[in-house]
Amino acid sequence: MRGLMQDRSLDVGLLMRRVDLGFRHKRVVTATASGETVATWGDVVDRARRLSAVLDVLAVPESARVGTFGWNSQRHLELYLGVPSAGRVLHTLNHRLFAHDLIHIMSDAADDVVFVDRSLLGTVWDVIRAVATVRWIVVMDDGGDQEIPADPRVVDYEALLARCPEPAAATYVDENDAASLCYTSGTTGRPRGVLYSHRSIVLHAMLLLGVDSFAISERDVVMPIVPMFHVNAWGLPYAAALAGAELVLPGPAMAPTDLIQRLSRHRVTFSAGVPAIWRGLEPLLGTVDLSSLRTVVSGGSALPEALSESWERATGVPITSSWGMTETSPLVACGRVSSVHDALPADARRRVLGQPGPTVPVVDVRVVDGEGRPVARDGTTSGELQVAGPTVAARYFGADPGASSFTDDGWLRTGDVATVDEFGYLRIVDRSKDIIKSGGEWISSVTLENELMAHPAVREAAVVGVVDDRWGERPWAYVVPAAGARIDEPGLREYLRERVASWWVPDRFVVLDEIPKTATGKFSKVVLRDLAGSATRSQPA
Structure with a gap:
């Protein structure tokens, strides 16, 4: 026997109807090259519905992939809503990937039309031109000074919207239809596509509203520093629409000084980013008023305990860890102090928040x-x-x-x-590919990295396994000194021996100006392994 409830689709259009219901007055702020623009959620939703009509004018087929190269901005938000609700598939593209990977991704997806911020044209134009399926290239003028190529496929975003003053006719979308597409970063091979359904997007947005996850509410001012070109900006734009929260979108203004000023000026209550972002803002803590912050979430890679402690000391808010993947929308687990932890001292409670925690x-x-x-x-x-x-x-x-x-x-x-x-x-x-097996025993590179980054002289640290004739593998540590500090290798060794098993201590410490990063801000272990391999090959036999 089946239940007798209404069969109503959980689709992206539902989020826009939520805005219509009571949140049209709430603000969406976008940083630009020359300042900021301010719109209301009502403006965004109205323009998103007109954008759906634009796709009809461009004759974009049903379920066709619509590529985007864009910063976190109002126009990108309009694409987030307008493309899926029109029965097409939003395909967010990471302009920081290698050109050959982007060409593979766009060709595999068979992108029909591509929307691109003008400031990114110089970065991605040759990639777009190399993809045979692209019929239209829509330029979103974000104040960038890149010359717009003389190509008959190029059209202007605002000019297209002006041609469509009325919203598109309502399109029926089944909740299991494809809504958006994002490719993995390709750290273990060629990037592969994850195709999200409308249902998965809405369910994930609802999860972010839960009090035991991100607790996004109508009272929040949300600033997603995680990029909208990667894993739906962790679902935060969709969750903000569902809750009626205000959004502050950093656009191309990603310098630490710009980010921290924006957090303060707009009284942001919730923000999310990778550890590299929070590490970049760390020296500026205390220079502005961040008293509005209630939650700062980190994800993408392990959260160093020392970094969370530093934020708590300066702002009163420890960084909360989370865990997920492109394949999981992405949130799977979120740090939380449960009732079983109530008796723990403050440092121990912060360590609980610094782990992925329970699942949503x-x-x-x-x-x-x-x-x-x-x-x-x-x-x-x-x-x-x-x-x-x-x-x-x-x-x-x-x-x-x-x-x-x-x-x-x-x-x-x-x-x-x-x-x-x-x-x-x-x-x-x-x-699994980063854990180090030495003499038949496992060594956790994450644990070593966290311990090293807790040392006051170390700003960043990454550990990789290097082939060893005797032990199979041995750890090497790559470290970046803190400002004004000097790396004392014997001192680091002694420091680690007090915190981990002696045989875990890395065989070599290599000092770098910066740890190489992937396109999504994680430590690039592939590059570090190549560096280690080159170093071992150059050593005399």
């Missing part, structure tokens, strides 16, 4: 050993982390379905090594 509702996780058997939920026994749920990919889009990334019973194999305790709290030990 509707997402299941399991940690299994090499035979696929669940490991003990004791917080110490590690295994492969696997996830499943309605916001988790079932397979990849395009030429490579990635069958090996999914178990026979439909769980996503994350590639992370994790533990889970009796209260359901996750701890990521390492990426």
Whole structure:
């Protein structure tokens, strides 16, 4: 027997109707090259509906992929809403990827039309021109000074909107229809497409409103520093629409001074970014009033405890960790202090917040050993982390379905090594490809990095395994000194021996001006392994 409830679609159009219901007056602020623009959510929704009509004028087929190269901006937000609600698929593109990867991604997706911020034209024009399927290139003039190429396919965003003063006719969208597409960063191979449904987007937005996750509410001012070209900006634009929260979008103004001034000026209450962002703002803490902040979330890579402690000391707000993947919409787990932690001292509570924490509702996780058997939920026994749920990919889009990334019973194999305790709290030990096996025993590069970055002389640290004739692998540490500091290698070794097993201490410490980063702000272990390989090959036999 089936239930007798209404069969109403959970689609992106629902988010716009929520805005119409009571949030049309709320603000959306966008940083530009010359200052800021301010619109209302009502303006954004109205223009998004007209944008749907633009896609009709351009004869974009149903379910066609609509590529975007854009910063976090009002126009990109309009694309977030207008493209999926018109029955097309929003395809956000990361302009920081290598050109050959972007050409592969756009060709695999068969993008029909591409929207691009003018300031990014010089970066991506040759890529766009190399993709045969692109029929139209819509330039969004964000104040950039890049010359607009003389190409018959190029049209202006605002000129197109002016041709469509009325919204498009309502389009029926099934909640299981494709809404958006994002490719993985390709850190373990060629990037692969994750195709989100309308249902997964709405469910994920609802999860972010939960009091035990991000608790986004109508009272919030949300500033997503995580880019809108990567994993739906962690769903924050959609969650803000659903809740009626105000948005502050940093646009191309990503310098630490710009970001911290904007956090203060607009009384931002909630912000999210990768550790590199929060580390960049750390020296500026105390220079502005950040008393409005209630939550600062970090994700994308392990959160150094010292960084969270520094933020709490300066602002009263420790950084909260989270964990997820492109394949999981992305949020799976979010740091939270539960009732079982109430008796812990402040430092211990902050450490709880610094771990991924328990999973959000509707997402299941399991940690299994090499035979696929669940490991003990004791917080110490590690295994492969696997996830499943309605916001988790079932397979990849395009030429490579990635069958090996999914178990026979439909769980996503994350590639992370994790533990889970009796209260359901996750701890990521390492990426399976980054964990170091030395003399038959495992060494966690994440633990070593966190301990090194807790040292006052170390600003950044990344650890990789290097082939060793005797032990199989040994750890090497790459470190960036803190401002005005000098790396004392014997002192670092002694410092680590007091905190980890002696055989974990890296064999080499290499001082760099900056740790190389991936296109999404994570430490590039691939580059570091190449550096280590070059160093070992150059050593005399």
